[in-house]
Amino acid sequence: MGVVLGAIADDFTGATDLANNLVRSGMRCVQVIGVPEAPLTLEDVDAVVVALKSRSCPASQAVSESLAALDWLQAQGARQCFFKYCSTFDSTDAGNIGPVSDALLDRLGAEQTVMVPAFPINGRTVYQGHLFVGDRLLNDSGMQHHPLNPMRDADLVRVLSRQSSRKVGLAPRQVLAQGPEATRRHLDALSAEEVCHVICDTLDERDLEVIAEAVVDMPLVTGGSGLGQVLPEQYRRRGWLAEVTEAGRLSPSGGSALVLSGSCSRATLGQVDHFLAHHSGFALDPLSLDEGPSHLQAALDFARERLADGGPVLVYASADPDRVKAAQAVLGTERAGQLVEAALGNLARQLVVEGVGRLVVAGGETSGAVVSALGIRTLRIGEQIDPGVPWTQVPLEGDRAPLSLALKSGNFGGPDFFTRAFEVLP
Numbered sequence: 001m002g003v004v005l006g007a008i009a010d011d012f013t014g015a016t017d018l019a020n021n022l023v024r025s026g027m028r029c030v031q032v033i034g035v036p037e038a039p040l041t042l043e044d045v046d047a048v049v050v051a052l053k054s055r056s057c058p059a060s061q062a063v064s065e066s067l068a069a070l071d072w073l074q075a076q077g078a079r080q081c082f083f084k085y086c087s088t089f090d091s092t093d094a095g096n097i098g099p100v101s102d103a104l105l106d107r108l109g110a111e112q113t114v115m116v117p118a119f120p121i122n123g124r125t126v127y128q129g130h131l132f133v134g135d136r137l138l139n140d141s142g143m144q145h146h147p148l149n150p151m152r153d154a155d156l157v158r159v160l161s162r163q164s165s166r167k168v169g170l171a172p173r174q175v176l177a178q179g180p181e182a183t184r185r186h187l188d189a190l191s192a193e194e195v196c197h198v199i200c201d202t203l204d205e206r207d208l209e210v211i212a213e214a215v216v217d218m219p220l221v222t223g224g225s226g227l228g229q230v231l232p233e234q235y236r237r238r239g240w241l242a243e244v245t246e247a248g249r250l251s252p253s254g255g256s257a258l259v260l261s262g263s264c265s266r267a268t269l270g271q272v273d274h275f276l277a278h279h280s281g282f283a284l285d286p287l288s289l290d291e292g293p294s295h296l297q298a299a300l301d302f303a304r305e306r307l308a309d310g311g312p313v314l315v316y317a318s319a320d321p322d323r324v325k326a327a328q329a330v331l332g333t334e335r336a337g338q339l340v341e342a343a344l345g346n347l348a349r350q351l352v353v354e355g356v357g358r359l360v361v362a363g364g365e366t367s368g369a370v371v372s373a374l375g376i377r378t379l380r381i382g383e384q385i386d387p388g389v390p391w392t393q394v395p396l397e398g399d400r401a402p403l404s405l406a407l408k409s410g411n412f413g414g415p416d417f418f419t420r421a422f423e424v425l426p
């Protein structure tokens with residue numbers, strides 16, 4: 001039946017998060033890392049998610065990479081395009097959500113899109129255009145301390161208006177409560193007023209269903225993975241999807257177990273503490289990494305020794321806001337991040353060669369760095385560990401079992417995620 005949905009994700013954990021929800025809703029989905037250079041066989045594939053690392057790069061680069069992804073997805077026949085960004089709307093006044101959405105709209109010749117970051121099962125909801133994480137407004141959720149894109153304003157209409165010269169409007173809950181027809185009429189009325197970007201309130205899955213029904217014919221939709229839970233049903237109703245029984249099952253895993261964490265988000269910090277209460281870990285320090293190779297070598301030696309004892313092992317740069325700020329004050333934000341990402345990427349490359357077969361990576365940027373360091377091009381999506389985080393698999397050379405890889409968004413997962421993840425693997 002061909003590719004129905006073509007998605008462009010601005011980071012790698014976000015891509016697996018969306019792919020996970022699509023698979024769970026019955027779409028056969030492939031996740032590719034960057035725009036594929038070689039032709040890809042997409043028989044029996046309903047959705048393709050192109051994972052970019054475009055959340056925190058300069059806006060011009062994010063735009064050109066996203067347009068390249070769109071061109072490729074359209075060449076594969078995708079009927080609808082989905083720009084996936086973070087459920088906490090991670091961005092800065094310079095972008096990249098606004099500039100990328102504007103460029104995608106232009107390329108598609110479309111006049112309007114919706115912005116649906118909500119992911120209710122993980123506590124991300126939107127009311128009167130304000131984003132909540134659990135019972136806290138975004139700017140009081142921990143995200144105000146994010147190392148790369150601190151989110152200090154929960155009013156998404158205001159946030160997006162700073163990133164785009166186009167008009168931003170709101171589809172409020174009161175309209176959604178009246179159903180898909182009323183929502184469509186509201187979108188049309190906003191369109192007549194030249195409102196290009198419509199932030200959608202969303203309190204729960206029912207709101208998501210209403211939005212999905214109202215926007216299924218839009219060339220471009222944007223948001224978090226919540227919308228990915230409900231769009232497949234709309235495609236099915238239009239007869240665009242074949243019935244499948246099992247969209248995601250993985251092969252048996254093998255090899256030793258490693259966790260690499262570069263996320264400083266609140267949930268990850270709790271997961272690191274929980275892990276360290278039961279197993280051993282090595283704390284990477286950006287300032288020491290900057291001094292020369294010995295700190296990274298010490299991390300490698302530590303991991304090798306503990307992996308030989310049976311693991312699992314954790315190597316983490318995750319640190320509380322004060323320590324992050326202290327490192328950034330000396331090194332600059334970008335360099336501090338790059339040192340950590342390069343170090344974790346190096347560790348992954350080395351330790352996978354030496355026998356790690358089950359790898360959890362925490363953090364979106366961090367996952368981008370690790371997946372790039374491992375040279376991975378496509379991922380198979382498998383069982384969910386926690387909402388938004390599936391196990392994925394990548395073939396390894398020789399007769400080794402495939403590498404099982406979980407890319408965990410910073411704020412996703414329960415406190416015991418780093419240990420429980422290995423228990424749910426086949």
Ligand SMILES: Nc1ncnc2c1ncn2[C@@H]1O[C@H](COP(=O)(O)OP(=O)(O)O)[C@@H](O)[C@H]1O
Nearest residue numbers: 147263265317319336337340363364365366410
């Ligand atoms: N101790 C630290 N000091 C400064 N920056 C850090 C530190 N630890 C991690 N970082 C950087 O912070 C960023 C975290 O982003 P990311 O990996 O996307 O996590 P999340 O998913 O929680 O947003 C990465 O660029 C990482 O390299």
Ligand SMILES: O=C(O)[C@@H](O)C(=O)COP(=O)(O)O
Nearest residue numbers: 013014017086087364409410
């Ligand atoms: O939508 C989400 O919250 C995630 O899919 C996501 O993008 C999270 O990004 P990171 O926290 O940077 O991993």
